[in-house]
Amino acid sequence: MNVxxxxxxxxxxxxxxxxxxxxxxxxxxxxxxxxxSNGAGKTTLLHCAVGLTEAxxxxxxxxxxxxxxxxxxxxxxAFVAQDAPLYRHLSVNEMVEVAANLNRRFDRPFxxxxxxxxxxxxxxxxxxxxxxxxxxxxLTLALARHPHLLMLDEPLARLDxxxxxxxxxxxxxxxxxxxxxxxxxxxxxxxxxRVADYLVLMAQGRLQLVGPIEDILAEHTVLxxxxxxxxxxxxxxxxxxxxKAARRxxxxxxxxxxxxxxxxxEVDAPSLDELVLAYLRDPSLxxxxxxxxxxxxxxxxxxx
Amino acid sequence: xxxxxxxxxxxYPRAVGGAPLVDALAFCGPWRYSFTMTIGKxxxxxxxxxxxxxxxxxxxxTYLQLVHQVEHAIRLGYLxxxxxxxxxxxxxxxxxxxxxxxxxAYRHLEQEGLIxxxxxxxxxxxxxxxxxxxxxxxxxxxxxxxGWLRDATAAGLDDDxxxxxxxxxxxxxxxxxxxxxxxxxxxxxxGRSAGGVA
Numbered sequence: 001m002n003v004x005x006x007x008x009x010x011x012x013x014x015x016x017x018x019x020x021x022x023x024x025x026x027x028x029x030x031x032x033x034x035x036x037s038n039g040a041g042k043t044t045l046l047h048c049a050v051g052l053t054e055a056x057x058x059x060x061x062x063x064x065x066x067x068x069x070x071x072x073x074x075x076x077x078a079f080v081a082q083d084a085p086l087y088r089h090l091s092v093n094e095m096v097e098v099a100a101n102l103n104r105r106f107d108r109p110f111x112x113x114x115x116x117x118x119x120x121x122x123x124x125x126x127x128x129x130x131x132x133x134x135x136x137x138x139l140t141l142a143l144a145r146h147p148h149l150l151m152l153d154e155p156l157a158r159l160d161x162x163x164x165x166x167x168x169x170x171x172x173x174x175x176x177x178x179x180x181x182x183x184x185x186x187x188x189x190x191x192x193x194r195v196a197d198y199l200v201l202m203a204q205g206r207l208q209l210v211g212p213i214e215d216i217l218a219e220h221t222v223l224x225x226x227x228x229x230x231x232x233x234x235x236x237x238x239x240x241x242x243x244k245a246a247r248r249x250x251x252x253x254x255x256x257x258x259x260x261x262x263x264x265x266e267v268d269a270p271s272l273d274e275l276v277l278a279y280l281r282d283p284s285l286x287x288x289x290x291x292x293x294x295x296x297x298x299x300x301x302x303x304x
Numbered sequence: 305x306x307x308x309x310x311x312x313x314x315x316y317p318r319a320v321g322g323a324p325l326v327d328a329l330a331f332c333g334p335w336r337y338s339f340t341m342t343i344g345k346x347x348x349x350x351x352x353x354x355x356x357x358x359x360x361x362x363x364x365x366t367y368l369q370l371v372h373q374v375e376h377a378i379r380l381g382y383l384x385x386x387x388x389x390x391x392x393x394x395x396x397x398x399x400x401x402x403x404x405x406x407x408x409a410y411r412h413l414e415q416e417g418l419i420x421x422x423x424x425x426x427x428x429x430x431x432x433x434x435x436x437x438x439x440x441x442x443x444x445x446x447x448x449x450x451g452w453l454r455d456a457t458a459a460g461l462d463d464d465x466x467x468x469x470x471x472x473x474x475x476x477x478x479x480x481x482x483x484x485x486x487x488x489x490x491x492x493x494x495g496r497s498a499g500g501v502a
């Protein structure tokens with residue numbers, strides 16, 4: 001079963017397309033990192049999945065084939081928006097009460113046990129809690145619904161290192177215990193590496209890379225060799241990124257099967273950081289439309 | 305009941321219906337951040353002697369870091385046959401990493417025959433590697449120091465040179481042994497291959 005599936009999804013705000021031509025299928029049981037620069041369309045994509053934003057064209061399906069925004073879908077997913085939306089003037093206890101009454105499925109003992117474990121003062125007003133505590137509270141309310149799919153928009157953005165660790169640890173524990181699939185957006189790539197096993201990379205509203213991180217890493221290689229051979233070697237490969245130095249050149253290439261090392265060249269495996277940065281630097285690299293497109297772009301770059 | 309056993313500041317969920325679900329971090333205590341805690345009896349039984357840690361800058365994939373740490377602990381005798389490995393949810397909670405990564409590491413160790421799962425109980429160390437007793441180790445060490453290392457230094461090799469030479473000799477030795485084993489399996493064992501290693 002796919003937890004999230006889109007086909008030809010596009011969202012237009014006035015004249016601009018926030019998301020366009022977005023087709024993906026995320027399988028169950030994954031921890032998905034939705035990455036991209038600011039304004040890449042991450043939030044719009046999430047909002048579409050939850051049903052907060054209507055698609056201009058294309059389709060979105062959740063957990064098999066439930067339409068986004070339908071009651072069936074909403075019951076099985078949980079979403080925590082970027083700013084951890086809570087009623088600031090209510091006390092923590094009242095906030096839990098509200099959530100319990102607004103949801104058909106809500107595990108009250110779970111929520112109160114967790115708030116106790118977190119040392120969150122339940123009588124205090126939500127607005128008086130620290131940023132970390134507010135994030136924990138929002139996450140607790142989301143998890144108390146025992147969702148199949150948990151979507152988090154920039155969950156770590158406002159948190160200190162301890163709170164980050166604790167929030168991620170809780171999410172990972174729920175993934176281990178209940179098999180929750182998780183999609184979370186972030187623009188800090190180093191944060192994702194330990195946690196995510198599936199990557200969706202966006203730039204300017206389009207998908208650049210989609211797939212299991214292991215596969216994506218295996219499909220890319222760094223080649224290091226003499227600069228004057230760059231064009232000859234690059235000609236037969238899909239060069240994602242080329243970096244020239246004196247006499248040497250470094251090529252990040254994409255390939256669907258193992259490549260032969262050119263004589264006199266060194267090969268290395270790229271890190272996820274390095275890979276994502278290379279794609280983010282050049283939004284025109286659209287991995288999905290195939291190696292040919294990538295090759296064409298990169299060949300032009302090399303010729304310059 | 306879960307409070308007596310529990311994690312205090314670490315924050316982990318309790319199960320539906322009141323049964324203790326996760327008393328995460330109980331097995332490894334203060335992990336990077338300080339947690340105050342008391343350990344109940346129930347936790348103690350479920351604890352593992354092993355504490356994982358990760359080095360994000362090492363460049364070694366996370367699952368391999370876990371594998372190496374288990375192998376290392378078995379080799380040095382911190383983990384012996386019958387010892388429990390940390391539970392999946394405990395590792396996940398303490399390191400905040402993907403559960404699939406931990407599963408991958410444990411699968412890898414299982415394939416190596418080092419650990420095995422008992423359904424409903426956990427994962428346990430199966431085999432202890434052949435260990436060499438202390439006297440033998442000391443004798444071997446003495447021969448290395450008094451003989452080969454002295455000669456190598458006298459010949460003008462520095463530390464890196466010695467390490468490189470040893471690594472390369474060891475590799476040849478292992479490969480020689482492997483090819484010997486292969487050829488004897490083929491029924492072609494002969495005096496010819498025995499000479500290759502010496």
